[in-house]
Amino acid sequence: MTALERAISNPPSVRGLESRSPVDGLQRRSVGFIDVFAQSVSAVAPSAAATTIPLIVTVTAGGATMWSLAIAMLLSLLVATTVNVFAKRIAATGSLYTFVSKGLGTGAAFVTGVALLIGYGFIAMFALAGAGYYLSILLHRFWPGMPSSTGVVSALLVCMAMVCLVVLVRGIHLSTRVTLIVESASVAIILILVGVLLSQLGPTPDWAVLGLDASPEHLAVGSVLAVTAFVGFESSSTLGVEARRPFASIPRSLVWTVVGAGLLFLVTSYSQLAGFAALGEDITATRTPINDLALASGVEWMGLLLDLSVAASFLACAIASITAFSRVVFSMGREGVLPSRLGTTHGRFRTPHVAIITALAIVTPVSVLALLLTGGAWAAMQVLIVVAAAGYITAYVLVCIAAPVFLWRIGELTLWPLLRAVVAGVLLSVALVVYLVVESTGERGVGVWVFLVTMALGITIWAIRHRRRPWLSSTVGVYDETVSADVLGGPSAEHR
Amino acid sequence: MSGAGELRARQPKAVHSALTVLEEVARCGAGVTAQEVSAGLDMPRATTYRLLNLLVQDEYLVRMPDLRGFALGRKVVELAHLVAPAPPPLAAREVIGRLRSSVRGGVHLVRYEGDRIRIADADPDFPLSDEQRIVRRLDTSAIGRLLLHELAHGGYDWSGLVQRPFRDAEPLIRDVERLGYARQVGEVTPGHGCLVVPIRDDRGGLVAGLSLSAPSERIERPAALLDLLLDGSHQLQPLLV
DSSP states (O other): OOHHHHHHHSOOOOOSOOSSOTTBTBOTTOBOHHHHHHHHHHHHOHHHHHHHHHHHHHHHHTBTHHHHHHHHHHHHHHHHHHHHHHHTTOOOSSTHHHHHHHHHOHHHHHHHHHHHHHHHHHHHHHHHHHHHHHHHHHHHHHOTTSOOOHHHHHHHHHHHHHHHHHHHHTOHHHHHHHHHHHHHHHHHHHHHHHHHHHHHHOSSOOHHHHSOBSOHHHHHHHHHHHHTTTTTGGGGGGGTTTBSSHHHHHHHHHHHHHHHHHHHHHHHHHHHHHHHHHHTOOGGGOSOHHHHHHHHTTOHHHHHHHHHHHHHHHHHHHHHHHHHHHHHHHHHHHHTSSOGGGGOOOTTTOSOHHHHHHHHHHHHHHHHHHHHHHTSHHHHHHHHHHHHHHHHHHHHHHHHHHHHHHHHHTTOOOHHHHHHHHHHHHHHHHHHHHHHHHHHHSTTHHHHHHHHHHHHHHHHHHHHHHHHOTTHHHHSOOOOOOOGGGBTTSOOGGGO | OHHHHHHHHHSOHHHHHHHHHHHHHHHHOTTEEHHHHHHHHTOOHHHHHHHHHHHHHTTSEEEOTTSSEEEEBGGGGGGGGGSOOOOOOHHHHHHHHHHHHHSSSEEEEEEEETTEEEEEEOOTTSOOSOHHHHHHOTTTSHHHHHHHHHHHHTTOOOGGGOSSOHHHHHHHHHHHHHHSSEEEESSSSTTEEEEEEEEEOTTSOEEEEEEEEEEHHHHHSOTHHHHHHHHHHHHHHHHHO
16 A cells, blocks of 8 residues: 555544635635636736837837837746745745745845735836726717816826725635726727738738837837736735645746737737838827827728727726735735734625725725826826836846745755846846936926835835834735645545 | 555655655654654655655645654544545455345445544445545545535535535535435436445444445335345444444
């Protein structure tokens, strides 16, 4: 009789396991792969990015837009596989914050946590502002007399925030399904439009668009800007508790999101650049390249669908970002880093409802404030995205440093994960510095300062709280630990 | 164990390696680290770690809270069909052999472990039809219905183990309650049925079942057949408990 047969027929008792997970209260192991995937995809908001990123990158990278996007995709893949070092081993709600705590300890974890909350929080504001902005454009098509003031956009923004609140509190199933449907519809609309444009361009490829006609500096800066189109792909790792088979579905969703979004960006960029080249016009002279192309191709009604799809994509992005934001805040509430009320869950819906309400209570007024201060939705969005991107990239750099250290700690370090993490870490650090320098001198420079001040503020608050509560060092890093019901011979789930 | 051995030899190498890793974790016990598994099996580290992570993804293994150690997951019980149960003792096989020579029909011995069924000794002349379905869907066969009655009695939530809606499965349980044994006609093989008498331990817990499969009319009016089975079960009881 082999040891496995003996273990099955007479399971040995396993000591050192609790009967409840430290993140008990959420709807454990309930969400399937497609919903997990939708979470990551929506946080990236591929259709909204696909309509804006080619333009933003082309302004900087000139003739190397496609190359910049391809490089950014490869870099994001390196980061995704490095994040997966953790996602394959730890089912958490704190995402990179929890992961870094397992590699580098409490201090670095908190820096990551602040950066990640900045990323999720500001991208949520960006998305809410975007949803309000595109909805106001859409309404304007039907009622040309409607005033397109900041007030209208703000009112629409608050309405969207209310929608998010209801969807998010009612349960993870509802919110992931809504984001899935909305995001699939908007990607489908973009693809239809791209198909129409490409069919008008004819079958011969425009080689000039695919060429590498830019200096190395421009290529580098273009790539960094293109990376910001991918940020958010790691957000499904906040569903570690709620996902079914989290160690399989979350790593897969990260990689698929980067590959899928990357391919979409490449196709849409090509069609936009080739479309403008065919028209003999300059893409950098417009703000809404796809709408212009639709108009020039005689399919103006597609522009209407496009506005709708981008507004929907922004709403999905807001829901996904607040999902991620609230799960990280929930982790911090459980640990005592933030007030413990934030770590409670709703008895019936099994969602972290206090964290969700808090997230929206911060995000909504701040985004309205940003609108009022910058004087318009478009200007506000430009600044908000800079703050968010800087937050994400900071968190990515830290997770790349933490991954090899974590593997070494648990005795599982091998060559390839180390190489991937080092390459990704070095390239991203350079990218972060380049990004902050480039943006600080540009018209969106205020975003860099908002990022730096918010980071400093967050870290200061943490330092004060840590001094008052030294025991935090031992509680930070909660995740969904294996419980006695998960092992062979443990009490069955029905009797828990 | 030759059955399991043959099966493994036919599997692709990756499955074989995965089973080897599971075996090593079972041998070393909960808390064994990836490095220890790699050293114990003399398997390259990168390969071992990849296999361990794959097994964790599929939940055959779980990581201990220190994140370094591994333990066997609940799902390992699903591998039980790869692992043939130990054959019953010689004395028990002799009792079953005598029964087989005195009745026309298949005589099988099954064991019950928690909510699981294991075919301990299947009649080689009358093989069980659709063993997977019998083992997984407790309402399809008499073997399963006997266990279903036992689970329902113990207050266990059995609704996930049956094919029928809850409403339709309950009369089956009452049938076992009334007769003291379980029966099934025409559901697995048309025109045939089977009946199973329980073998219980000294505290009354169900440990095994003695099953007879035969044409329908003989199951519906078992008469002397039932006495033969009950007699057999009484003889088997001290040998199996």
